[in-house]
Amino acid sequence: xxxxxxxxxxxxxxxxxxxxxxxxxxxxxxxxxxxxxxxxxxxxxxxxxxxxxxxxxxxxxxxxxxxxxxxxxxxxxxxxxxxxxxxxxxxxxxxxxxxxxxxxxxxxxxxxxxxxxxxxxxxxxxxxxxxxxxxxxxxxxxxxxxxxxxxxxxxxxxxxxxxxxxxxxxxxxxxxxxxxxxxxxxxxxxx
Amino acid sequence: xxxxxxxxxxxxxxxxxxxxxxxxxxxxxxxxxxxxxxxxxxxxxxxxxxxxxxxxxxxxxxxxxxxxxxxxxxxxxxxxxxxxxxxxxx
Amino acid sequence: xxxxxxxxxxxxxxxxxxxxxxxxxxxxxxxxxxxxxxxxxxxxxxxxxxxxxxxxxxxxxxxxxxxxxxxxxxxxxxxxxxxxxxxxxxxxxxxxxxxxxxxxxxxxxxxxxxxxxxxxxxxxxxxxxxxxxxxxxxxxxxxxxxxxxxxxxxxxxxxxxxxxxxxxxxxxxxxxxxxxxxxxxxxxxxxxxxxxxxxxxxxxxxxxxxxxxxxxxxxxxxxxxxxxxxxxxxxxxxxxxxxxxxxxxxxxx
Numbered sequence: 001x002x003x004x005x006x007x008x009x010x011x012x013x014x015x016x017x018x019x020x021x022x023x024x025x026x027x028x029x030x031x032x033x034x035x036x037x038x039x040x041x042x043x044x045x046x047x048x049x050x051x052x053x054x055x056x057x058x059x060x061x062x063x064x065x066x067x068x069x070x071x072x073x074x075x076x077x078x079x080x081x082x083x084x085x086x087x088x089x090x091x092x093x094x095x096x097x098x099x100x101x102x103x104x105x106x107x108x109x110x111x112x113x114x115x116x117x118x119x120x121x122x123x124x125x126x127x128x129x130x131x132x133x134x135x136x137x138x139x140x141x142x143x144x145x146x147x148x149x150x151x152x153x154x155x156x157x158x159x160x161x162x163x164x165x166x167x168x169x170x171x172x173x174x175x176x177x178x179x180x181x182x183x184x185x186x187x188x189x190x191x
Numbered sequence: 192x193x194x195x196x197x198x199x200x201x202x203x204x205x206x207x208x209x210x211x212x213x214x215x216x217x218x219x220x221x222x223x224x225x226x227x228x229x230x231x232x233x234x235x236x237x238x239x240x241x242x243x244x245x246x247x248x249x250x251x252x253x254x255x256x257x258x259x260x261x262x263x264x265x266x267x268x269x270x271x272x273x274x275x276x277x278x279x280x281x
Numbered sequence: 282x283x284x285x286x287x288x289x290x291x292x293x294x295x296x297x298x299x300x301x302x303x304x305x306x307x308x309x310x311x312x313x314x315x316x317x318x319x320x321x322x323x324x325x326x327x328x329x330x331x332x333x334x335x336x337x338x339x340x341x342x343x344x345x346x347x348x349x350x351x352x353x354x355x356x357x358x359x360x361x362x363x364x365x366x367x368x369x370x371x372x373x374x375x376x377x378x379x380x381x382x383x384x385x386x387x388x389x390x391x392x393x394x395x396x397x398x399x400x401x402x403x404x405x406x407x408x409x410x411x412x413x414x415x416x417x418x419x420x421x422x423x424x425x426x427x428x429x430x431x432x433x434x435x436x437x438x439x440x441x442x443x444x445x446x447x448x449x450x451x452x453x454x455x456x457x458x459x460x461x462x463x464x465x466x467x468x469x470x471x472x473x474x475x476x477x478x479x480x481x482x483x484x485x486x487x488x489x490x491x492x493x494x495x496x497x498x499x500x501x502x503x504x505x506x507x508x509x510x511x512x513x514x515x516x517x518x519x520x521x522x523x524x525x526x527x528x529x530x531x532x533x534x
Contacts, residue, residue: 009253014439014454020259021458027267028487032476034274042281057215061208068204071246075200079192118471128468128477135464169247176242180267183235187218188228188275 010074011166019173022136026177029132030184033125037188040121045189047122050115055106056186059099060178066095067175070144073151074168080156085164089148092171096141103134129181133174140174143167203245210238228275236268282514284363288356288507295353295500299493301346310339310394313489315417315480318473325413326406329397336398340391347387354380354430357499360506361437364447372437379430386423390416417479418470424463431460431495447506452498459491 009016037044069092076084110116110123117127147167154160195201214234217227243260244250307313311332316325329336355377362373393416397409435457438448446453468477469484476483 007251007253009256010248012450014450016256017451018454018458020256020263021455022462023260023263025462025487027263027270029476029483030267031270032482034270034278036475038274038278041278045281053215053218057211060211064204064207064211067242067246068200068207071200071203072195072198075198076192081192084192117468121475124472124475124477128465132465139461172242172246175246176239179235179238179242180271183214183218183231184271187214187231188271189218189224 009169011169012162015166015169019169023173023177026129026132026181029125029129030180033129033184036121036125043120044122047115047120047126048186048189050110050113051126051186052106052109053186055102056182059102060182062095062098062102063175063178066092066099067172068092069095070168070171073147074164077151077156077161077164082151082156085151085156086148089144089151089164093141093144093148096137096144099137100134100141103130126185129185133177133181136174136177140167140171143170199245203241207238207241210234210241225275229272232268232271232275236264239267240264282511285359285507285511285514288359289504291352291356291359292500292503292507294349295356295496295503298346298349298353299496301342301349303493305339305342305346306391308339310336310343312394314485316413317480318414318417318478322406322410326401326404326409329401329404329409329413333398333401336394340395340398344388344391344395347384347391350387351381351384353496353500354383356507357434357503360447360503360510361434364506364510365437365441372433372440375433376430376437379426379428379433382426383423383430386419386426390420390423393419421466421469421479421484424466427492428460428463431456434499435460447509448502452502456495456499459495462491463488 069088073085073088073092076088110126115123115126117124144167147164150160150163192198214231217230217234220227240261243264247260249257249260303313311328316328358373358377358380361376362370366373393412397404397412401409435453435455438446438453439450441447465477465483466488469479469481472478472481475481479485
């Protein structure tokens with residue numbers, strides 16, 4: 001069988017289109033945030049101080065670890081190792097739940113402090129960006145759940161590989177978006 | 192399958208964790224100055240690129256996705272760095 | 282072949298809807314872009330009083346033609362049903378209902394704008410402002426019915442087993458993505474300025490134009506799909522892979 005001369009992306013090409021469209025939209029939102037920050041540096045810096053950078057860093061580590069597990073699951077699937085696929089997907093999801101827990105704690109804390117979406121422009125972006133990201137996270141958990149369900153009884157054939165590779169890529173997108181959102185909102189200081 | 196400790200995905204993860212801790216150190220240490228912020232953006236961009244190339248396996252150069260994602264990383268880094276440089280002191 | 286009758290004219294109602302919508306709802310009635318949400322009631326009232334006839338005309342036309350969105354949606358749903366689905370018609374049904382229900386927020390919100398333009402001199406500024414706000418709140422927050430339509434269509438076309446699918450997979454994903462991205466509209470009621478407001482870069486310019494482009498692309502691919510289904514019904518196996526034509530079993534060559 002002749003090998004393809006041009007390398008193909010893993011998973012379904014259509015999912016790659018979705019991913020690039022989605023990250024492009026987030027890039028537009030990043031630009032809007034930086035533009036608003038440019039117009040109100042004092043407000044943004046003061047508001048930023050109210051955020052918990054340790055929790056944010058923990059969130060980053062959680063998503064990175066979850067992505068690592070999911071990536072291992074994909075590699076295991078390619079070798080037909082069902083037990084490992086189940087283990088890594090399960091661990092990936094379990095670690096992922098940690099993100100939801102820390103987010104819930106963080107959001108509850110902000111609400112109690114009156115730092116809601118309408119409090120000021122900084123918090124509008126904080127809630128909108130992390131909120132939209134969280135919705136993506138929830139969808140990702142569902143996708144991983146579907147992959148786990150399929151991994152239990154479906155043959156680990158080409159069809160399954162498309163599922164787990166595509167689902168994995170979507171999950172990595174959730175991860176990489178947070179990698180940018182977190183420093184942009186929580187860490188960028190003004191001299 | 193390659194043993195876990197030597198698996199490429201594990202090595203990528205370790206690099207990402209190290210980079211994350213670097214970002215944390217930059218943020219805590221330099222107390223929010225402009226240079227620290229730019230450093231944070233660059234390390235974060237490096238992390239995103241790691242995810243694209245290793246976790247999402249674009250190292251092999253699948254097109255157009257490799258080019259699109261590299262452009263995205265560059266564009267986002269540029270937007271953030273430009274914002275940091277242009278924004279006045281509070 | 283009989284089952285494909287009427288589909289082509291139905292599909293063509295889509296571009297008609299879009300043109301009427303953009304010209305009469307959008308340009309004549311000052312909705313592209315909308316009046317900024319932080320505009321004073323006095324200025325909104327001025328708009329209704331000064332542009333009463335334009336708005337009356339714009340909304341009359343929009344209300345008359347919005348049902349074409351449903352007729353267009355029917356054509357798409359039928360392509361999925363006849364061309365792709367076998368025993369299960371959940372996706373085509375959701376696509377059909379989604380299209381029909383999308384008509385509702387548009388129709389009703391247009392009636393609010395129309396009301397504002399009917400007798401503006403007799404109404405308080407704040408009442409006119411409320412009518413304008415009400416219309417936009419409905420048309421924006423009705424997003425989910427369109428999301429359901431777009432996602433059902435996307436999933437429907439992704440299930441196509443042809444070697445060369447009726448609709449390219451990337452476009453099916455585009456529809457799913459746009460439908461999913463409408464969720465940003467949930468922020469719209471909370472803001473009167475900025476990118477999330479009704480006139481904002483995200484919740485107006487990006488969301489609406491993504492939807493317009495989808496309508497154009499979807500029409501193009503639907504017309505193409507109807508041609509291919511007609512060819513399949515005639516028994517012509519197009520070399521690029523019509524494989525077992527679901528729903529067309531029994532059609533004579």
